[in-house]
Amino acid sequence: MIKLIQILIEGSLVGLVYGLVAISFVVIYRASRIVNLAQGEVLVFGALFLWTFTLGLKAVGWEVPLVVSLALTLAACIGFGLVLERFVFRPLISQPAFAIFMASVALLIVLRGTAQLIWTAETRAFPAILPEGAFRLGPFLISTPLLIGGLFSLLLALCLHAFFTRTRYGLRLAAVAEDHRTAMSLGVSVRGAIATAWILGTVVATAAAIVLLSGRVVSIEVAHIGFKALPVALLGGLESIRGAPLAGVLIGIGEALAMAYLDPLTNGAASGVLPYAVMIAVLLVRPQGLFGWKRIERL
Amino acid sequence: MLPTGIHFESYAAETRVLKTLRSRIWASALALGLLCAPLFAGAYLLGVASEMFITLMAVYGLYVTVGMAGQINIAQSAFVGIGAFAAAKLSSYGQPVFVVIPLAALAAGCVSILFALPAVRVKGLYLALTTLAAQAMFPIVIYALPASWLGGLAGMPVEPLTLFGADLGTPTGFYYFTLALVALLTISAFRLQHSRFGRAMMAVRDNDIAAEVMGIPVMRVKLMAFFVGSLFAGVAGACLAYFLQFVTAASFTLFASVWYLGMLIVGGLHSRLGPILGVVFITVLQEGLHKVANTLMQAGSGSGGMLFALTSIILGGCILLALIFEPRGLAHRWAVLRNAFQIWPFPRN
Numbered sequence: 001m002i003k004l005i006q007i008l009i010e011g012s013l014v015g016l017v018y019g020l021v022a023i024s025f026v027v028i029y030r031a032s033r034i035v036n037l038a039q040g041e042v043l044v045f046g047a048l049f050l051w052t053f054t055l056g057l058k059a060v061g062w063e064v065p066l067v068v069s070l071a072l073t074l075a076a077c078i079g080f081g082l083v084l085e086r087f088v089f090r091p092l093i094s095q096p097a098f099a100i101f102m103a104s105v106a107l108l109i110v111l112r113g114t115a116q117l118i119w120t121a122e123t124r125a126f127p128a129i130l131p132e133g134a135f136r137l138g139p140f141l142i143s144t145p146l147l148i149g150g151l152f153s154l155l156l157a158l159c160l161h162a163f164f165t166r167t168r169y170g171l172r173l174a175a176v177a178e179d180h181r182t183a184m185s186l187g188v189s190v191r192g193a194i195a196t197a198w199i200l201g202t203v204v205a206t207a208a209a210i211v212l213l214s215g216r217v218v219s220i221e222v223a224h225i226g227f228k229a230l231p232v233a234l235l236g237g238l239e240s241i242r243g244a245p246l247a248g249v250l251i252g253i254g255e256a257l258a259m260a261y262l263d264p265l266t267n268g269a270a271s272g273v274l275p276y277a278v279m280i281a282v283l284l285v286r287p288q289g290l291f292g293w294k295r296i297e298r299l
Numbered sequence: 300m301l302p303t304g305i306h307f308e309s310y311a312a313e314t315r316v317l318k319t320l321r322s323r324i325w326a327s328a329l330a331l332g333l334l335c336a337p338l339f340a341g342a343y344l345l346g347v348a349s350e351m352f353i354t355l356m357a358v359y360g361l362y363v364t365v366g367m368a369g370q371i372n373i374a375q376s377a378f379v380g381i382g383a384f385a386a387a388k389l390s391s392y393g394q395p396v397f398v399v400i401p402l403a404a405l406a407a408g409c410v411s412i413l414f415a416l417p418a419v420r421v422k423g424l425y426l427a428l429t430t431l432a433a434q435a436m437f438p439i440v441i442y443a444l445p446a447s448w449l450g451g452l453a454g455m456p457v458e459p460l461t462l463f464g465a466d467l468g469t470p471t472g473f474y475y476f477t478l479a480l481v482a483l484l485t486i487s488a489f490r491l492q493h494s495r496f497g498r499a500m501m502a503v504r505d506n507d508i509a510a511e512v513m514g515i516p517v518m519r520v521k522l523m524a525f526f527v528g529s530l531f532a533g534v535a536g537a538c539l540a541y542f543l544q545f546v547t548a549a550s551f552t553l554f555a556s557v558w559y560l561g562m563l564i565v566g567g568l569h570s571r572l573g574p575i576l577g578v579v580f581i582t583v584l585q586e587g588l589h590k591v592a593n594t595l596m597q598a599g600s601g602s603g604g605m606l607f608a609l610t611s612i613i614l615g616g617c618i619l620l621a622l623i624f625e626p627r628g629l630a631h632r633w634a635v636l637r638n639a640f641q642i643w644p645f646p647r648n
Contacts (some may be wrong), residue, residue: 099626106619110611113607231430273439
């Protein structure tokens with residue numbers, strides 16, 4: 001019983017981190033109707049920016065305080081998001097979904113190549129931003145960075161949800177997510193929306209990178225988290241920010257249970273296949289996810 | 300556009316692929332050139348050509364699913380992988396090649412139906428995500444299956460290709476083998492446009508609701524589009540298994556799928572010529588890069604990792620540029636050029 005509850009706790013905390021990555025998918029979709037497959041690579045870029053401004057600068061003899069390096073990372077993320085908007089997604093405004101989707105796939109390859117060219121493919125230590133260690137709560141062991149990350153993810157989801165549903169600008173972004181051309185004809189700036197989407201997306205992804213990687217190692221392989229978070233975003237509903245942490249917890253628990261009870265029987269495949277099996281099941285049963293917008297087509 | 304003075308009196312003539320005498324002469328010259336290639340090309344060039352033909356088969360499959368039916372599929376490499384593993388398994392039982400290839404194609408087709416089922420309920424982006432799931436699950440499942448079934452982590456050796464006792468494992472033999480297969484698949488892909496099924500697929504692509512109203516069974520056409528596209532992938536997979544004489548799940552990645560889709564986009568999504576132009580263009584580019592990188596490495600600067608990075612950046616850049624500046628691909632450029640040639644000396648509009 002204690003083992004089961006321990007598994008549930010760990011699963012839900014890891015799931016909240018997936019939820020955080022999923023939020024970065026959702027903010028981009030919610031503001032611009034772009035499903036960005038390259039989100040894992042964007043996360044890696046954020047992590048590498050932070051590495052450059054902390055350990056990287058330290059290696060060349062310029063030690064800066066953590067606050068300054070975080071500010072520099074934030075600035076770099078915003079610049080990066082704006083570059084993506086200007087050179088990739090602005091020319092594709094009002095193009096069919098297929099073109100935009102393929103552009104994000106192409107972006108995935110380009111970013112991966114660029115990261116390798118600039119930072120090389122080696123693995124490197126990531127600075128420990130969050131406090132290390134774990135504490136005991138009764139008979140259970142809880143990892144501190146994961147707990148902080150989970151709480152942060154919940155808080156962020158609530159704030160972003162309020163931004164998208166309660167503020168004037170957030171609601172305008174929803175018009176862009178509905179249809180680029182219609183939004184433009186209503187006087188909503190699609191460029192501005194896409195720029196906002198990318199800035200939010202890169203910043204949230206970098207926050208996720210900090211929670212995920214704090215005190216561990218970073219390499220281009222970390223980008224796989226993007227594909228793990230995609231089923232989470234889909235289960236929660238691509239338009240729903242509050243749905244992402246909930247779906248993250250569901251998938252995290254499912255994965256932890258599969259890892260503990262099914263993996264020994266299936267040679268380790270169950271936990272790997274589970275998120276994608278859930279994704280296909282969601283698409284078959286409820287394509288809009290738990291809280292997404294249902295699109296109705298009539299003649 | 301046709302040159303002046305060419306007109307047709309029957310539908311059969313209208314649907315012919317090679318409409319004019321001149322185009323027939325050019326096509327025969329191309330065929331003759333391809334047939335004579337082993338006389339003057341070395342083993343390396345023949346190998347590159349064989350690999351290009353195999354890629355072309357897979358891209359034809361994508362042309363059917365994505366270009367004609369409009370169903371996004373980014374798992375083509377997983378379906379090629381299923382064909383390759385099926386071929387490896389069947390050939391290890393000592394089955395001859397003319398049994399192996401159809402069965403491998405069928406295996407890929409049947410698995411693709413499984414992942415196309417959500418296409419009944421969703422379209423566009425969401426469908427792309429389903430196929431992405433197929434691509435992500437493929438290596439996990441192969442690695443987890445018992446090693447005695449499909450080789451597991453280590454992979455599986457494949458018997459060299461023989462046909463009626465003749466050894467086709469040599470570069471020349473394999474070149475002719477893939478050439479014959481790719482010619483067959485080219486004809487079927489080109490003819491598909493004029494078949495009832497092909498026209499149904501294009502109707503579904505352009506507007507599925509209108510297609511439904513016209514009495515086209517949209518769901519069945521969508522599933523069939525995946526099935527037929529994966530048949531091509533299965534043939535490509537079987538050829539790849541014979542070509543490499545070894546299969547492992549590590550060679551059928553998301554990246555390979557994106558390469559295939561990228562070739563189709565660069566070549567032209569909705570044009571029959573698109574797959575050919577795209578595959579030739581990207582292959583030439585890639586081989587050129589390899590040459591440059593090899594010279595660089597011999598000169599002592601650069602490394603293998605840089606080559607991979609550069610290839611990624613250039614391929615991704617090509618797809619992005621094609622999407623932004625020429626969504627109709629190289630095939631459109633080619634059509635413009637050909638028209639200018641045909642109506643010369645009149646100015647093109």
